[in-house]
């Protein structure tokens with residue numbers, strides 16, 4: 001299936017936008033999500049709701065949107081003691097990385113995605129990693145993804161293509177991309193039905209979506225939304 005894609009869909013804004021991006025380009029799209037003991041487990045809960053709403057609101061995409069694969073990746077949570085997988089307070093570390101960094105997480109996720117793509121005969125793998133306004137996670141870097149593409153293709157004897165539609169755009173441009181792909185209906189759906197907050201807070205709906213409002217993920221999302229709303233429409 002050279003015209004099929006597997007999208008790493010976490011339930012957050014970035015991966016939801018990547019899912020729409022893939023649906024606009026490929027004939028058949030499947031999704032994969034990972035349970036790794038994340039504190040913000042609510043993002044796993046919003047995934048099926050988002051997929052259902054997408055099928056409901058976008059008839060063209062409904063026909064293309066295939067199976068959702070949930071993979072148990074709890075081992076990565078057990079191996080690491082980070083603020084994403086335990087009750088540790090979110091803080092900067094001496095090495096300049098926030099303690100929300102889970103070492104090896106994206107490397108493992110993309111390897112598992114490669115294994116599923118191999119089994120499903122899927123050529124394109126899409127991930128929402130971004131080097132532009134990210135938290136400094138080294139496994140979100142373009143070089144890491146390019147190296148992984150080489151490693152997966154050598155190690156599985158495949159010709160996978162790893163796509164990173166958000167690599168060089170900021171959060172405001174990510175909202176703009178969603179608007180270009182699916183209009184205000186998609187922007188509204190992503191705003192209401194995706195989840196970014198590290199604390200898993202879905203009690204308050206802000207104009208930029210649900211969240212605690214003061215964790216790094218909420219900050220990034222809120223700032224991106226504000227810049228998107230302020231930027232001139234073309």
Ligand code: ZN
Nearest residue numbers: 197212215218
């Ligand atoms: Zn938050």
